[in-house]
Amino acid sequence: MADLDTLVKRFQQKDIDAFEKLYNMYSKSIHGVVYNIVRDAAISDELMQDVFIKAWNNADSYSSSKGRFFTWILNIARNAAIDKTRSKTFKQSKQNLNTDFFVDIIAGNDNFEEKTDAIGIKKYVNQLGEKCKTIIEFLYFKGFTQKETAETLAIPVGTIKTRNRNCIQKLRDMVL
Amino acid sequence: MDVNAYIESGILELYVAGQLSEQENQEIYELTQKHPEILQEVLAIETALSKLSEEVAPSTVGFDSIKRQIDDTSKVIELKPKTTNWISYTGWAASVILAIGLFWALNTKNTLQENIQTVTSEKEQLEILIEVARNDLANTKDLLNSIRAKDILAIPLGGQGDFTDTFAKVYWNKADNTIYLDAQGLPNAPEGKVWQVWSLTLNPLTPTSLGTIDDFNTDDNKIFAIANDNESQAFGITLEPKGGSEAPTMEQLYTLGVVNATP
Numbered sequence: 108m109a110d111l112d113t114l115v116k117r118f119q120q121k122d123i124d125a126f127e128k129l130y131n132m133y134s135k136s137i138h139g140v141v142y143n144i145v146r147d148a149a150i151s152d153e154l155m156q157d158v159f160i161k162a163w164n165n166a167d168s169y170s171s172s173k174g175r176f177f178t179w180i181l182n183i184a185r186n187a188a189i190d191k192t193r194s195k196t197f198k199q200s201k202q203n204l205n206t207d208f209f210v211d212i213i214a215g216n217d218n219f220e221e222k223t224d225a226i227g228i229k230k231y232v233n234q235l236g237e238k239c240k241t242i243i244e245f246l247y248f249k250g251f252t253q254k255e256t257a258e259t260l261a262i263p264v265g266t267i268k269t270r271n272r273n274c275i276q277k278l279r280d281m282v283l
Numbered sequence: 284m285d286v287n288a289y290i291e292s293g294i295l296e297l298y299v300a301g302q303l304s305e306q307e308n309q310e311i312y313e314l315t316q317k318h319p320e321i322l323q324e325v326l327a328i329e330t331a332l333s334k335l336s337e338e339v340a341p342s343t344v345g346f347d348s349i350k351r352q353i354d355d356t357s358k359v360i361e362l363k364p365k366t367t368n369w370i371s372y373t374g375w376a377a378s379v380i381l382a383i384g385l386f387w388a389l390n391t392k393n394t395l396q397e398n399i400q401t402v403t404s405e406k407e408q409l410e411i412l413i414e415v416a417r418n419d420l421a422n423t424k425d426l427l428n429s430i431r432a433k434d435i436l437a438i439p440l441g442g443q444g445d446f447t448d449t450f451a452k453v454y455w456n457k458a459d460n461t462i463y464l465d466a467q468g469l470p471n472a473p474e475g476k477v478w479q480v481w482s483l484t485l486n487p488l489t490p491t492s493l494g495t496i497d498d499f500n501t502d503d504n505k506i507f508a509i510a511n512d513n514e515s516q517a518f519g520i521t522l523e524p525k526g527g528s529e530a531p532t533m534e535q536l537y538t539l540g541v542v543n544a545t546p
Contacts (some may be wrong), residue, residue: 123353127346134346136332139339148341159349174308177329178301185301213338229338247300247332248339271300272293279331 115176119166130159133177137184143209143248144188145197154191158184185250208244210235231281238262239274246271289314290324299328419503426506429463430454438518440540442468451538453518460512464520466496467505469537472522479523481531482515485541490519495527517541 117125137158142151162169162180169179191197210232235243241260245251246267257264297303298311315322429435440451450468455461464480472478480493493509496502521528522535 123350126353127350130346130349133333135340135343136334136336138341138344139336142341143336143339151341152344155344156349156352160352163349163353172309172312173305174301174303174312175299175325175329177333178299182301209335209339232335232338243332243335246297246302248336250301253297253302268293268297269291270293271296272291275296275328275331278335279327282331282334283327 111176112171115169115171118163119169121163121166126159126163129176133180134159136177137180139209140181140184140248141188143212143244144185145191150191150197151188154187155184158187161187182250185248189250208240209248210240232278234281235274235277238270239277242267242271242274243278286318286320290321295321295324296328299325299332423504426463426504429456429461429508432456432458434458436542438540438542440518440520440538443536443539444534446537449537451520451540453540455511455515455542460510462493462509462511462518464496464507464509464518465505466499466507466520469499469505469520471500472496475525476522477525477527479521479527479531480509481519481521482511482513483517483519484514485516490531491515492527492529493518495523515542 114125114128118129134155138151138155141154141158142148145151145154158180161183169176173179213229213232238260242256245256245259246253251259253264253267257267262270294303294307295311298308303311311321311325315325434457436453436455436457438453438455440453441447442449449470452465454463454465456463466478469478478496478499480496481490482493483490491513493511493513496507499505499507517540519531519539520537521531521533522537523532
Protein backbone atom coordinates (compact mmCIF):
# COMPACT_ATOMS: atom_id res chain seq x y z
CA MET A 108 0.00 0.00 0.00
CA ALA A 109 2.34 2.63 -1.35
CA ASP A 110 -0.10 5.48 -0.62
CA LEU A 111 -0.06 4.83 3.10
CA ASP A 112 3.75 4.59 3.16
CA THR A 113 4.03 7.94 1.35
CA LEU A 114 1.49 9.49 3.69
CA VAL A 115 3.39 8.29 6.73
CA LYS A 116 6.69 9.62 5.34
CA ARG A 117 5.13 13.03 4.70
CA PHE A 118 3.67 12.93 8.21
CA GLN A 119 7.14 12.25 9.57
CA GLN A 120 8.39 15.31 7.65
CA LYS A 121 5.76 17.37 9.54
CA ASP A 122 3.38 17.67 6.60
CA ILE A 123 0.16 18.74 8.30
CA ASP A 124 -2.03 17.69 5.36
CA ALA A 125 -0.65 14.15 5.61
CA PHE A 126 -1.29 14.28 9.35
CA GLU A 127 -4.90 15.30 8.73
CA LYS A 128 -5.43 12.39 6.31
CA LEU A 129 -3.97 9.88 8.78
CA TYR A 130 -6.06 11.42 11.54
CA ASN A 131 -9.23 11.03 9.48
CA MET A 132 -8.29 7.42 8.77
CA TYR A 133 -7.58 6.36 12.34
CA SER A 134 -8.84 8.89 14.90
CA LYS A 135 -12.24 7.28 15.35
CA SER A 136 -10.75 3.79 15.87
CA ILE A 137 -8.28 5.16 18.38
CA HIS A 138 -11.10 7.06 20.06
CA GLY A 139 -12.97 3.76 20.40
CA VAL A 140 -9.95 1.94 21.86
CA VAL A 141 -9.36 4.71 24.40
CA TYR A 142 -13.02 4.95 25.33
CA ASN A 143 -13.23 1.18 25.84
CA ILE A 144 -10.52 1.50 28.50
CA VAL A 145 -11.47 4.73 30.30
CA ARG A 146 -15.27 4.52 29.77
CA ASP A 147 -15.67 8.29 29.98
CA ALA A 148 -16.60 10.32 26.90
CA ALA A 149 -14.94 13.59 27.96
CA ILE A 150 -11.74 11.91 29.13
CA SER A 151 -11.52 9.75 26.01
CA ASP A 152 -12.04 12.81 23.75
CA GLU A 153 -9.09 14.51 25.40
CA LEU A 154 -6.93 11.38 25.53
CA MET A 155 -7.49 10.55 21.86
CA GLN A 156 -6.29 14.04 20.89
CA ASP A 157 -3.30 13.72 23.22
CA VAL A 158 -2.44 10.44 21.49
CA PHE A 159 -2.35 12.05 18.05
CA ILE A 160 -0.37 15.07 19.26
CA LYS A 161 2.08 12.70 20.91
CA ALA A 162 2.36 10.77 17.63
CA TRP A 163 2.96 14.06 15.74
CA ASN A 164 5.64 15.17 18.18
CA ASN A 165 7.35 11.76 18.15
CA ALA A 166 6.83 11.01 14.45
CA ASP A 167 10.57 10.45 14.02
CA SER A 168 10.51 7.44 16.33
CA TYR A 169 8.19 5.47 14.00
CA SER A 170 9.66 3.09 11.45
CA SER A 171 7.58 0.85 9.17
CA SER A 172 9.94 -2.07 9.86
CA LYS A 173 8.86 -1.96 13.52
CA GLY A 174 5.21 -2.56 12.66
CA ARG A 175 2.10 -1.07 11.13
CA PHE A 176 1.51 2.67 11.57
CA PHE A 177 -1.95 1.78 12.87
CA THR A 178 -0.41 -0.60 15.42
CA TRP A 179 2.06 2.09 16.50
CA ILE A 180 -0.73 4.56 17.29
CA LEU A 181 -2.80 1.78 18.84
CA ASN A 182 0.07 1.08 21.26
CA ILE A 183 0.41 4.77 22.18
CA ALA A 184 -3.37 4.93 22.74
CA ARG A 185 -3.60 1.82 24.93
CA ASN A 186 -0.63 2.93 27.04
CA ALA A 187 -2.00 6.45 27.47
CA ALA A 188 -5.46 5.13 28.43
CA ILE A 189 -4.11 2.54 30.87
CA ASP A 190 -1.84 5.19 32.45
CA LYS A 191 -4.92 7.37 32.84
CA THR A 192 -6.89 4.61 34.65
CA ARG A 193 -3.95 4.18 37.04
CA SER A 194 -3.79 7.90 37.93
CA LYS A 195 -5.04 8.87 41.36
CA THR A 196 -7.66 11.38 40.20
CA PHE A 197 -9.08 8.85 37.76
CA LYS A 198 -9.30 6.11 40.40
CA GLN A 199 -11.12 8.48 42.76
CA SER A 200 -13.70 9.45 40.16
CA LYS A 201 -14.23 5.90 38.86
CA GLN A 202 -14.53 3.62 41.85
CA ASN A 203 -15.98 0.75 39.90
CA LEU A 204 -15.09 0.46 36.25
CA ASN A 205 -17.84 -0.99 34.14
CA THR A 206 -16.87 -4.55 33.34
CA ASP A 207 -18.70 -4.52 29.99
CA PHE A 208 -16.77 -5.42 26.86
CA PHE A 209 -16.49 -3.42 23.68
CA VAL A 210 -19.50 -5.28 22.32
CA ASP A 211 -21.71 -3.86 25.06
CA ILE A 212 -20.57 -0.36 24.20
CA ILE A 213 -21.31 -0.95 20.55
CA ALA A 214 -24.71 -2.27 21.44
CA GLY A 215 -25.32 0.74 23.72
CA ASN A 216 -24.11 3.35 21.25
CA ASP A 217 -27.15 5.07 19.85
CA ASN A 218 -25.62 7.54 17.47
CA PHE A 219 -27.54 9.12 14.61
CA GLU A 220 -24.41 10.03 12.68
CA GLU A 221 -23.58 6.35 12.27
CA LYS A 222 -23.18 5.04 8.79
CA THR A 223 -25.65 2.40 7.66
CA ASP A 224 -23.08 -0.42 7.73
CA ALA A 225 -22.62 0.26 11.45
CA ILE A 226 -26.11 -1.02 12.00
CA GLY A 227 -24.97 -4.28 10.48
CA ILE A 228 -21.91 -4.42 12.72
CA LYS A 229 -23.98 -3.73 15.80
CA LYS A 230 -26.30 -6.55 14.81
CA TYR A 231 -23.58 -9.07 14.08
CA VAL A 232 -20.99 -8.32 16.73
CA ASN A 233 -23.28 -9.65 19.40
CA GLN A 234 -23.32 -12.93 17.57
CA LEU A 235 -19.62 -13.41 18.37
CA GLY A 236 -19.15 -16.09 21.00
CA GLU A 237 -18.08 -15.12 24.50
CA LYS A 238 -14.58 -16.47 23.88
CA CYS A 239 -14.18 -14.37 20.74
CA LYS A 240 -15.43 -11.26 22.54
CA THR A 241 -12.97 -11.86 25.37
CA ILE A 242 -10.01 -12.63 23.13
CA ILE A 243 -10.54 -9.53 20.96
CA GLU A 244 -11.21 -7.43 24.04
CA PHE A 245 -8.02 -8.55 25.75
CA LEU A 246 -5.52 -9.03 22.93
CA TYR A 247 -6.60 -6.10 20.82
CA PHE A 248 -8.50 -3.51 22.88
CA LYS A 249 -6.64 -3.91 26.19
CA GLY A 250 -3.29 -5.09 24.88
CA PHE A 251 -3.01 -7.98 27.33
CA THR A 252 -0.44 -10.67 26.56
CA GLN A 253 -1.40 -14.08 25.17
CA LYS A 254 -0.56 -15.61 28.55
CA GLU A 255 -2.80 -13.20 30.48
CA THR A 256 -5.61 -13.81 27.98
CA ALA A 257 -5.20 -17.58 28.17
CA GLU A 258 -5.30 -17.52 31.98
CA THR A 259 -8.48 -15.44 31.99
CA LEU A 260 -10.16 -17.86 29.56
CA ALA A 261 -8.65 -20.92 31.24
CA ILE A 262 -7.36 -22.27 27.92
CA PRO A 263 -3.78 -23.26 26.87
CA VAL A 264 -1.58 -20.41 25.59
CA GLY A 265 -0.85 -22.42 22.44
CA THR A 266 -4.48 -22.24 21.35
CA ILE A 267 -4.80 -18.46 21.70
CA LYS A 268 -3.18 -17.64 18.36
CA THR A 269 -5.45 -19.83 16.21
CA ARG A 270 -8.54 -19.01 18.22
CA ASN A 271 -7.88 -15.31 17.80
CA ARG A 272 -7.41 -15.89 14.09
CA ASN A 273 -10.79 -17.63 13.86
CA CYS A 274 -12.51 -14.84 15.79
CA ILE A 275 -11.10 -12.13 13.59
CA GLN A 276 -12.06 -14.15 10.51
CA LYS A 277 -15.65 -14.03 11.77
CA LEU A 278 -15.32 -10.33 12.38
CA ARG A 279 -14.03 -9.81 8.88
CA ASP A 280 -17.07 -11.58 7.50
CA MET A 281 -19.25 -9.11 9.38
CA VAL A 282 -17.53 -5.79 8.73
CA LEU A 283 -15.80 -6.10 5.37
CA MET B 284 7.85 -21.05 2.50
CA ASP B 285 4.23 -22.00 2.74
CA VAL B 286 2.54 -18.61 2.68
CA ASN B 287 -0.94 -20.01 3.35
CA ALA B 288 0.18 -21.95 6.39
CA TYR B 289 1.93 -18.83 7.65
CA ILE B 290 -1.23 -16.79 7.24
CA GLU B 291 -3.33 -19.51 8.88
CA SER B 292 -1.01 -19.62 11.92
CA GLY B 293 -2.66 -16.45 13.26
CA ILE B 294 0.60 -14.55 13.70
CA LEU B 295 -0.57 -11.69 11.47
CA GLU B 296 -3.53 -10.98 13.78
CA LEU B 297 -1.11 -10.71 16.68
CA TYR B 298 1.11 -8.49 14.50
CA VAL B 299 -1.70 -5.97 13.93
CA ALA B 300 -2.71 -6.09 17.60
CA GLY B 301 0.87 -5.20 18.56
CA GLN B 302 1.53 -8.45 20.44
CA LEU B 303 4.84 -9.44 18.82
CA SER B 304 8.50 -8.81 19.58
CA GLU B 305 10.56 -6.28 17.67
CA GLN B 306 12.33 -9.09 15.82
CA GLU B 307 9.06 -10.75 14.77
CA ASN B 308 7.74 -7.39 13.61
CA GLN B 309 10.85 -6.91 11.49
CA GLU B 310 10.46 -10.39 9.94
CA ILE B 311 6.81 -9.86 9.09
CA TYR B 312 7.57 -6.45 7.60
CA GLU B 313 10.13 -8.11 5.28
CA LEU B 314 7.62 -10.87 4.35
CA THR B 315 4.96 -8.27 3.48
CA GLN B 316 7.48 -6.73 1.08
CA LYS B 317 8.15 -10.12 -0.54
CA HIS B 318 4.66 -11.67 -0.51
CA PRO B 319 1.72 -9.49 -1.56
CA GLU B 320 -0.71 -12.12 -0.16
CA ILE B 321 0.70 -11.56 3.31
CA LEU B 322 0.43 -7.79 2.94
CA GLN B 323 -3.17 -8.17 1.73
CA GLU B 324 -3.98 -10.31 4.75
CA VAL B 325 -2.42 -7.77 7.12
CA LEU B 326 -4.47 -4.98 5.54
CA ALA B 327 -7.69 -6.99 5.83
CA ILE B 328 -7.08 -7.69 9.53
CA GLU B 329 -6.16 -4.07 10.17
CA THR B 330 -9.27 -2.79 8.41
CA ALA B 331 -11.55 -5.17 10.27
CA LEU B 332 -10.16 -4.25 13.70
CA SER B 333 -10.10 -0.57 12.79
CA LYS B 334 -13.76 -0.61 11.72
CA LEU B 335 -14.74 -2.53 14.84
CA SER B 336 -13.06 0.04 17.11
CA GLU B 337 -14.71 2.91 15.26
CA GLU B 338 -18.03 1.51 16.45
CA VAL B 339 -16.86 1.80 20.05
CA ALA B 340 -16.00 5.51 19.74
CA PRO B 341 -18.49 7.68 21.65
CA SER B 342 -18.30 10.55 19.11
CA THR B 343 -16.27 12.01 16.29
CA VAL B 344 -13.68 14.72 16.98
CA GLY B 345 -12.63 16.86 14.01
CA PHE B 346 -9.02 17.57 13.10
CA ASP B 347 -9.44 21.32 13.77
CA SER B 348 -8.93 21.04 17.52
CA ILE B 349 -5.77 18.97 16.95
CA LYS B 350 -4.52 21.55 14.44
CA ARG B 351 -5.09 24.34 16.97
CA GLN B 352 -3.12 22.43 19.59
CA ILE B 353 -0.15 21.67 17.36
CA ASP B 354 -0.22 25.27 16.09
CA ASP B 355 0.02 26.40 19.69
CA THR B 356 2.86 24.03 20.43
CA SER B 357 4.70 24.94 17.24
CA LYS B 358 4.31 28.63 18.16
CA VAL B 359 5.86 27.89 21.51
CA ILE B 360 8.65 26.03 19.78
CA GLU B 361 9.23 28.96 17.43
CA LEU B 362 9.41 31.38 20.35
CA LYS B 363 12.25 29.51 21.98
CA PRO B 364 14.96 30.29 19.41
CA LYS B 365 13.76 33.91 19.30
CA THR B 366 14.28 34.19 23.03
CA THR B 367 17.64 32.49 22.70
CA ASN B 368 18.60 34.88 19.90
CA TRP B 369 17.59 37.87 22.00
CA ILE B 370 19.73 36.67 24.85
CA SER B 371 22.60 35.92 22.51
CA TYR B 372 22.31 39.35 20.81
CA THR B 373 22.30 41.00 24.23
CA GLY B 374 25.35 38.95 25.13
CA TRP B 375 27.17 39.99 21.97
CA ALA B 376 26.19 43.64 22.48
CA ALA B 377 27.41 43.50 26.07
CA SER B 378 30.76 42.02 25.05
CA VAL B 379 31.19 44.64 22.31
CA ILE B 380 30.45 47.42 24.81
CA LEU B 381 32.82 45.80 27.28
CA ALA B 382 35.54 45.55 24.61
CA ILE B 383 35.08 49.23 23.67
CA GLY B 384 35.15 50.15 27.35
CA LEU B 385 38.35 48.20 27.95
CA PHE B 386 39.96 49.73 24.87
CA TRP B 387 38.97 53.22 26.04
CA ALA B 388 40.28 52.60 29.56
CA LEU B 389 43.57 51.24 28.20
CA ASN B 390 43.90 54.23 25.87
CA THR B 391 43.19 56.69 28.69
CA LYS B 392 45.74 54.93 30.89
CA ASN B 393 48.40 55.18 28.16
CA THR B 394 47.65 58.88 27.62
CA LEU B 395 47.89 59.53 31.34
CA GLN B 396 51.19 57.66 31.54
CA GLU B 397 52.53 59.74 28.66
CA ASN B 398 51.38 62.89 30.44
CA ILE B 399 53.15 61.79 33.60
CA GLN B 400 56.33 61.17 31.60
CA THR B 401 56.07 64.58 29.96
CA VAL B 402 55.53 66.28 33.30
CA THR B 403 58.43 64.34 34.83
CA SER B 404 60.84 65.35 32.07
CA GLU B 405 59.60 68.97 32.21
CA LYS B 406 60.24 68.90 35.96
CA GLU B 407 63.76 67.57 35.39
CA GLN B 408 64.44 70.31 32.83
CA LEU B 409 63.17 72.95 35.27
CA GLU B 410 65.42 71.54 37.99
CA ILE B 411 68.40 71.78 35.61
CA LEU B 412 67.48 75.40 34.80
CA ILE B 413 67.22 76.22 38.50
CA GLU B 414 70.63 74.62 39.07
CA VAL B 415 72.12 76.62 36.20
CA ALA B 416 70.59 79.84 37.51
CA ARG B 417 71.96 79.14 40.99
CA ASN B 418 75.42 78.51 39.57
CA ASP B 419 75.17 81.69 37.53
CA LEU B 420 74.13 83.63 40.59
CA ALA B 421 77.00 82.20 42.63
CA ASN B 422 79.48 82.99 39.85
CA THR B 423 78.13 86.49 39.48
CA LYS B 424 78.41 87.08 43.22
CA ASP B 425 82.00 85.81 43.16
CA LEU B 426 82.75 88.11 40.24
CA LEU B 427 81.14 91.07 41.92
CA ASN B 428 83.09 90.38 45.10
CA SER B 429 86.31 90.18 43.09
CA ILE B 430 85.69 93.45 41.30
CA ARG B 431 84.63 95.24 44.48
CA ALA B 432 87.74 94.14 46.40
CA LYS B 433 89.74 97.01 47.95
CA ASP B 434 92.99 96.75 46.03
CA ILE B 435 91.50 96.23 42.56
CA LEU B 436 92.72 98.41 39.73
CA ALA B 437 90.19 99.28 37.07
CA ILE B 438 91.74 99.91 33.65
CA PRO B 439 89.46 101.02 30.80
CA LEU B 440 90.64 99.89 27.36
CA GLY B 441 89.60 102.32 24.62
CA GLY B 442 89.00 101.62 20.95
CA GLN B 443 91.99 102.14 18.66
CA GLY B 444 92.29 103.19 15.00
CA ASP B 445 89.42 101.74 12.95
CA PHE B 446 87.89 100.15 16.06
CA THR B 447 87.05 103.27 18.16
CA ASP B 448 83.58 101.95 18.94
CA THR B 449 84.98 98.93 20.71
CA PHE B 450 86.00 98.88 24.35
CA ALA B 451 86.90 96.66 27.23
CA LYS B 452 87.77 96.87 30.92
CA VAL B 453 90.40 95.14 32.96
CA TYR B 454 90.09 94.71 36.73
CA TRP B 455 93.53 93.84 38.10
CA ASN B 456 93.90 92.25 41.49
CA LYS B 457 97.59 92.54 42.21
CA ALA B 458 97.18 90.54 45.43
CA ASP B 459 96.38 87.31 43.66
CA ASN B 460 97.91 88.16 40.24
CA THR B 461 94.61 87.87 38.41
CA ILE B 462 92.99 90.17 35.92
CA TYR B 463 89.28 90.06 35.19
CA LEU B 464 88.70 91.13 31.60
CA ASP B 465 85.27 92.54 30.84
CA ALA B 466 85.18 92.25 27.05
CA GLN B 467 81.48 93.03 26.46
CA GLY B 468 82.47 95.86 24.13
CA LEU B 469 84.17 93.53 21.65
CA PRO B 470 82.41 91.81 18.77
CA ASN B 471 82.49 88.02 18.37
CA ALA B 472 85.72 86.75 16.85
CA PRO B 473 85.26 85.92 13.13
CA GLU B 474 85.75 82.35 11.85
CA GLY B 475 89.44 81.32 12.05
CA LYS B 476 90.32 84.27 14.34
CA VAL B 477 90.70 84.57 18.07
CA TRP B 478 91.05 87.39 20.62
CA GLN B 479 94.51 87.59 22.24
CA VAL B 480 95.22 89.57 25.40
CA TRP B 481 98.55 91.31 25.90
CA SER B 482 100.36 92.76 28.90
CA LEU B 483 102.61 95.68 27.95
CA THR B 484 105.54 97.56 29.47
CA LEU B 485 106.01 100.97 27.89
CA ASN B 486 109.69 101.82 28.06
CA PRO B 487 110.71 100.00 26.05
CA LEU B 488 107.39 98.76 24.58
CA THR B 489 107.35 95.05 25.29
CA PRO B 490 104.24 92.94 24.77
CA THR B 491 103.74 89.76 26.75
CA SER B 492 100.95 87.41 25.72
CA LEU B 493 98.41 86.61 28.42
CA GLY B 494 96.77 84.05 26.18
CA THR B 495 93.93 83.75 23.74
CA ILE B 496 90.26 83.79 24.70
CA ASP B 497 89.16 80.61 22.94
CA ASP B 498 85.67 80.51 24.45
CA PHE B 499 84.86 84.18 23.77
CA ASN B 500 81.96 83.61 21.38
CA THR B 501 80.22 81.09 23.59
CA ASP B 502 80.69 82.90 26.90
CA ASP B 503 77.60 84.62 28.27
CA ASN B 504 78.91 87.43 30.48
CA LYS B 505 82.12 88.02 28.48
CA ILE B 506 84.11 88.31 31.70
CA PHE B 507 87.26 86.25 31.73
CA ALA B 508 89.63 85.59 34.67
CA ILE B 509 93.25 85.58 33.43
CA ALA B 510 96.44 84.95 35.43
CA ASN B 511 98.89 87.86 35.23
CA ASP B 512 102.13 88.04 37.24
CA ASN B 513 103.67 90.76 35.05
CA GLU B 514 104.42 94.31 36.14
CA SER B 515 102.02 95.45 33.45
CA GLN B 516 101.90 99.14 32.46
CA ALA B 517 99.20 98.67 29.84
CA PHE B 518 96.79 96.02 28.44
CA GLY B 519 95.84 95.49 24.83
CA ILE B 520 93.59 93.16 22.88
CA THR B 521 94.28 92.12 19.30
CA LEU B 522 92.49 89.87 16.83
CA GLU B 523 94.88 87.10 15.83
CA PRO B 524 94.71 83.95 13.70
CA LYS B 525 93.46 80.87 15.55
CA GLY B 526 96.10 79.56 17.99
CA GLY B 527 97.41 83.04 18.74
CA SER B 528 100.61 84.86 17.71
CA GLU B 529 104.08 85.42 19.17
CA ALA B 530 103.81 89.17 18.79
CA PRO B 531 100.68 91.32 18.48
CA THR B 532 99.52 92.27 15.03
CA MET B 533 99.35 96.04 15.51
CA GLU B 534 96.86 96.60 12.62
CA GLN B 535 94.46 94.39 14.50
CA LEU B 536 94.87 96.18 17.86
CA TYR B 537 91.25 96.80 18.89
CA THR B 538 91.55 98.21 22.39
CA LEU B 539 94.32 99.52 24.54
CA GLY B 540 94.45 100.96 28.06
CA VAL B 541 97.27 102.27 30.23
CA VAL B 542 97.54 101.39 33.90
CA ASN B 543 97.41 104.62 35.92
CA ALA B 544 99.59 105.25 38.89
CA THR B 545 98.45 103.60 42.07
CA PRO B 546 95.12 105.17 43.10
